Amino acid sequence: MSSPSTSFRVMCTVHATVAVTCGVLMMFYLNEISAFGHGEETAIKLQGSTPHDQLLIQTSDSLSGMLLVVIGVFLLMVSSVRxxxxxxxxxxxxxxxxxxxxxxxxxxxxxxxxxxxxxxxxxxxxxxxxxxxxxxxxxxxxxxxx
Missing domain, CATH: 1.10.287 (Helix Hairpins)
Structure with a gap:
């Protein structure tokens, strides 16, 4: 078998870092990231208008963040394929x-x-x-x- 491609390992690691970072920020700092990325007014609109909507949106965003973390871990695992x-x-x-x-x-x-x-x-x-x-x-x- 040939040795693993260094560029493939680097690409996977960079993309994994981006995915994990975005996922963690989505799970734990969504309001701050939304305000930073979209502006304060749009971030408030994206939170939902009723408590039920807010809970659904927070749950959805947390699960999306967790999915990004899993994708990042998957990319790290794939980076070792030769x-x-x-x-x-x-x-x-x-x-x-x-x-x-x-x-x-x-x-x-x-x-x-x-x-x-x-x-x-x-x-x-x-x-x-x-x-x-x-x-x-x-x-x-x-x-x-x-």
Whole structure:
């Protein structure tokens, strides 16, 4: 077996760090992060108007944060896979996921009145994360064909 690709390990670790950090912030500091990212007025609107809505939104956001933490741990586990074909397959899947998120933001999130001005910044972030995996693929193809 060949040695694990250092660039794949680095990519997975960077993406895992981003996922875990965002997940922890969503679980424990959602109000502060919402106010920082969306502004105070929009953050208040996103909290819900009734106690029942607020509880549902808090539960949903906490579970989403926990899912991000699990994704980060999964990325750390995947980073130790040594199979080059799997690494390429996994990177292509990650590109597809990030492009899908950007398309989701462009076509659906921009229609939400309270988040309408946020979607370009978030879509650019999704595209940049996807491009980081594309750079890994280009690097691995370069190694393969040199």
């Amino acid at each position: 199979d080059k074909d799997f690494q390429t397959f996994f990177a292509k899947g990650c590109v597809l996921i990030h492009v899908s998120m950007a398309v989701w933001r462009i076509y659906f999130e921009r229609r939400l009145e309270d988040l309408a001005w946020d979607w370009p910044r978030q879509a650019v972030g999704d595209i940049i994360l996807g491009l980081s995996w594309v750079l890994f693929l280009v690097h691995s193809w370069k190694e393969k064909y040199d």
